[in-house]
Amino acid sequence: MNTLGIIFSYTERENLRELTKHRTLSSLPFAGKYRMIDVILSNYVNSDVTDVSIITKDNYHSLMDHVGAGKEWDLTRNKGGLRVLTPYSSPEMPVHAGMYRGDVEALSRNMHSIRRSMAEYVVLSGSGTLYSMDYRDVIEKHVADNADITAVYTRSMNGSKIVPPGVVIFDMDESGRIKDLKYNTNTTDEQDVAWGIGAVVIKKSLLESLVADAMSYQEYDFYEGIMKRLANNLNIRGYEYTGYVMEISSVTDYMKANMSLLDKEMADKFYAAPIYTKIKDSVPVQYCDGCSVKNSIVADGCKIEGTVENSIISRGVRIGKGAVIKNSIIMQNTEVMANVVLDHVILDKDVIVRENRQLVGHETYPVVVEKLSIV
Amino acid sequence: MGFTKNKEMIAMLLAGGQGSRMGVLTSRVAKPAVPFGGKWRIIDFPLSNCVNSGVDTIGVLTQYQPLELNSYIGNGQPWDLDRLYGGAFILPPYVRGKEGEWYKGTANAIYQNINFIEMYDPEYVLILSGDHIYKMNYNMMLEYHKEKGADCTIAVMPVPIEEASRFGVMNTEADMKIYEFEEKPPQPKSNLASMGIYIFTWSKLKEYLIKDEENVNSSNDFGHDVLPAMLNDGNKMYAYEYKGYWKDVGTVESLWEANMDILDATVPLNLNDPPWKVYSRNNNYPPQFIGEDAVLKNSSVTEGCSIHGTVENSIVFPGVKVGKGAVISNSVIMPDCVIEDGAVVEYAIVAANVKIGKDAHIGQNKKVLKADEHPEISVIGQDLTVAAGVIVPAGAVVSENITSEEKEEA
Numbered sequence: 086m087n088t089l090g091i092i093f094s095y096t097e098r099e100n101l102r103e104l105t106k107h108r109t110l111s112s113l114p115f116a117g118k119y120r121m122i123d124v125i126l127s128n129y130v131n132s133d134v135t136d137v138s139i140i141t142k143d144n145y146h147s148l149m150d151h152v153g154a155g156k157e158w159d160l161t162r163n164k165g166g167l168r169v170l171t172p173y174s175s176p177e178m179p180v181h182a183g184m185y186r187g188d189v190e191a192l193s194r195n196m197h198s199i200r201r202s203m204a205e206y207v208v209l210s211g212s213g214t215l216y217s218m219d220y221r222d223v224i225e226k227h228v229a230d231n232a233d234i235t236a237v238y239t240r241s242m243n244g245s246k247i248v249p250p251g252v253v254i255f256d257m258d259e260s261g262r263i264k265d266l267k268y269n270t271n272t273t274d275e276q277d278v279a280w281g282i283g284a285v286v287i288k289k290s291l292l293e294s295l296v297a298d299a300m301s302y303q304e305y306d307f308y309e310g311i312m313k314r315l316a317n318n319l320n321i322r323g324y325e326y327t328g329y330v331m332e333i334s335s336v337t338d339y340m341k342a343n344m345s346l347l348d349k350e351m352a353d354k355f356y357a358a359p360i361y362t363k364i365k366d367s368v369p370v371q372y373c374d375g376c377s378v379k380n381s382i383v384a385d386g387c388k389i390e391g392t393v394e395n396s397i398i399s400r401g402v403r404i405g406k407g408a409v410i411k412n413s414i415i416m417q418n419t420e421v422m423a424n425v426v427l428d429h430v431i432l433d434k435d436v437i438v439r440e441n442r443q444l445v446g447h448e449t450y451p452v453v454v455e456k457l458s459i460v
Numbered sequence: 461m462g463f464t465k466n467k468e469m470i471a472m473l474l475a476g477g478q479g480s481r482m483g484v485l486t487s488r489v490a491k492p493a494v495p496f497g498g499k500w501r502i503i504d505f506p507l508s509n510c511v512n513s514g515v516d517t518i519g520v521l522t523q524y525q526p527l528e529l530n531s532y533i534g535n536g537q538p539w540d541l542d543r544l545y546g547g548a549f550i551l552p553p554y555v556r557g558k559e560g561e562w563y564k565g566t567a568n569a570i571y572q573n574i575n576f577i578e579m580y581d582p583e584y585v586l587i588l589s590g591d592h593i594y595k596m597n598y599n600m601m602l603e604y605h606k607e608k609g610a611d612c613t614i615a616v617m618p619v620p621i622e623e624a625s626r627f628g629v630m631n632t633e634a635d636m637k638i639y640e641f642e643e644k645p646p647q648p649k650s651n652l653a654s655m656g657i658y659i660f661t662w663s664k665l666k667e668y669l670i671k672d673e674e675n676v677n678s679s680n681d682f683g684h685d686v687l688p689a690m691l692n693d694g695n696k697m698y699a700y701e702y703k704g705y706w707k708d709v710g711t712v713e714s715l716w717e718a719n720m721d722i723l724d725a726t727v728p729l730n731l732n733d734p735p736w737k738v739y740s741r742n743n744n745y746p747p748q749f750i751g752e753d754a755v756l757k758n759s760s761v762t763e764g765c766s767i768h769g770t771v772e773n774s775i776v777f778p779g780v781k782v783g784k785g786a787v788i789s790n791s792v793i794m795p796d797c798v799i800e801d802g803a804v805v806e807y808a809i810v811a812a813n814v815k816i817g818k819d820a821h822i823g824q825n826k827k828v829l830k831a832d833e834h835p836e837i838s839v840i841g842q843d844l845t846v847a848a849g850v851i852v853p854a855g856a857v858v859s860e861n862i863t864s865e866e867k868e869e870a
Contacts, residue, residue, distance in 0.1 A: 116747065117747035118763075156537075347749075352746070352749070356746050359744045360744070361744060366538075366738075366739050366740065366742070368498075368499070368731050368732045369498035369499050369760040369762035369763075369775075369776075370748065370760065370761050370762065371732075371759075371760055372756035372757065372758065372759045372760070372771075373758060374757055376756060376757075377756075378750040378754060379750065379751070379753075379754065380750070380751060380752045381749075381750050382747050382749055382750075383747060383748050383750060383761075384747040384763070385499075385747070385763055386732070389756075393750075
């Protein structure tokens with residue numbers, strides 16, 4: 086099926102503190118060697134969607150640096166391939182140009198590029214929710230249902246029935262038609278309901294006219310301004326996804342999602358379909374005499390002399406003699422010197438923690454050390 | 461031709477050798493495609509040296525078991541060799557007119573590809589082989605070649621004089637001009653061993669390749685025929701002294717040693733060298749997982765591995781699974797092997813995709829060893845299975861599956 090993928094590289098509802106100060110959500114490092122965008126892009130590539138546009142809003146430099154021309158995702162193509170759509174301004178535009186007031190406006194501003202694609206269908210997706218699915222199955226059901234819009238939803242997340250705040254909850258009839266929706270504001274009240282994971286299938290020609298229509302009504306939100314407003318006129322369907330879901334909109338979510346990969350069952354699900362990422366040609370990990378590593382994920386290019394337990398160590402990290410790291414995430418090229426103690430800490434990229442420092446956070450509130458800091 | 465550009469120097473990499481001294485390790489792949497160092501293959505070293513030295517056009521001459529090597533090199537992209545002008549080219553023997561012929565020798569292989577070289581109209585040609593581990597800037601060697609106004613420059617390495625008789629030895633004058641070339645001399649006059657790396661001024665080389673081909677008595681080999689012929693005719697041949705790490709990995713023992721060198725901090729082979737990376741084709745593996753019961757000592761482990769046992773003084777390639785209670789020591793475990801619970805692997809090279817069954821023991825040594833002696837290296841060939849409980853003695857070469865009934869004994 087001739088399909089265009091559109092990814093929103095940001096989400097409005099995240100609060101990841103220092104982690105997204107210098108980067109857009111989708112370029113957040115994940116699972117030791119990946120960025121969140123890798124999981125999202127790999128879904129498209131694994132679904133044979135090879136025409137993909139990424140809509141960015143701000144802080145997108147690290148994302149562009151990571152995806153480059155899309156080579157590692159097999160997205161350097163004569164037809165389609167990868168395109169990063171950045172905000173822009175021009176003299177005719179109002180002052181807020183680029184600062185999209187919602188995803189509908191973001192689509193509208195980038196319609197020049199979307200229109201050019203020869204695709205028949207569009208698969209939209211966000212960045213805050215990670216999952217692994219074959220979009221061809223959704224498109225197939227979309228066609229079979231003769232639907233105008235098909236939104237993917239789930240009823241669970243890692244076994245928990247709690248619905249994350251900020252996601253969209255669908256109200257469906259017995260036939261699976263979405264009659265109404267609302268944004269979730271409370272995590273405790275709503276249980277075991279259908280909530281959207283951000284993937285939406287729509288015919289490209291319909292998307293073009295619905296976006297133009299919504300813009301003329303000054304409706305800038307796709308869910309409320311299009312799906313909710315037109316629920317009675319359009320055939321909007323739900324598609325249930327039953328695989329793993331990682332919803333990442335807070336630092337604790339981020340920590341939990343990373344740590345869940347230490348569980349073999351979860352890791353097997355996560356890696357069931359290939360996840361592509363930028364290749365760094367790092368050397369294998371060097372485990373020195375006197376190191377002790379237990380129940381951890383370690384990426385290439387690291388040199389480990391100390392103790393590491395229940396942690397995620399990204400590419401090119403150095404851990405000195407006598408250092409003890411527990412329940413932590415250490416991002417790329419960070420150096421932890423001798424005799425440092427870390428527990429429930431997230432060290433961003435290129436951080437240096439000097440000898441004998443101790444940082445201790447808590448499961449519910451991990452310590453986050455900003456990129457390029459020296460502790 | 462509009463799709464080529466003149467190049468000052470192009471490289472020709474001789475990658476057709478069988479590497480028969482490596483036994484089962486090269487029964488299915490050519491020697492340059494043998495895995496090395498935890499994530500590389502031997503050919504990554506000359507290819508990366510070329511790219512890092514600014515040589516971007518490389519003909520790779522293949523002949524023996526080329527399938528894996530060809531698919532490994534592919535379009536050359538991992539080495540940045542997918543270029544608009546130049547790049548990596550696989551050059552197998554081919555048919556001309558009614559007949560074709562295999563590459564008869566190293567010189568003949570280059571002779572058969574004169575047309576390829578002429579396409580780039582180079583001034584110099586660099587001849588490399590795919591069986592050495594080293595990092596070298598060929599551009600510095602080229603500068604030397606030009607400075608000396610040489611017709612041929614041969615890279616040499618000082619070796620201990622007592623070992624010189626194992627190599628091709630260059631006897632030079634004070635200014636490094638070669639006056640004599642001796643292949644494996646019993647009484648070496650010099651300790652400068654040829655590294656098998658040559659830069660030729662192309663017009664000269666072409667002349668001698670054509671002459672060599674006309675000589676029916678020639679074995680069409682650089683070391684035996686072309687270099688001595690050039691020297692006899694009084695051409696200017698210089699030795700270029702290289703002082704870094706260089707190792708010929710043509711035998712099981714030397715391949716094992718070179719791998720162990722990576723773990724030895726005193727050996728000057730630094731692979732974690734960002735401005736001079738050794739590139740390789742990467743498979744899509746997740747980061748490694750180290751389990752609750754793992755013990756790691758002085759080892760190199762890479763992506764896709766999951767380690768639940770003990771790994772000591774060993775090099776573990778991508779995708780290897782080591783079970784609980786398994787012990788791997790002083791060994792090289794190539795990609796995608798499975799070492800089941802309780803198995804012991806010591807002083808061994810285990811080729812790719814091998815399964816070592818539960819409680820099996822590879823490399824059991826019964827010999828009394830001298831102080832600085834290590835047990836003989838055992839080798840397990842590619843894609844084999846060693847059943848649970850089987851004991852493979854030190855120094856054994858396993859080339860067929862071993863089921864539990866036919867336990868191999870020393």
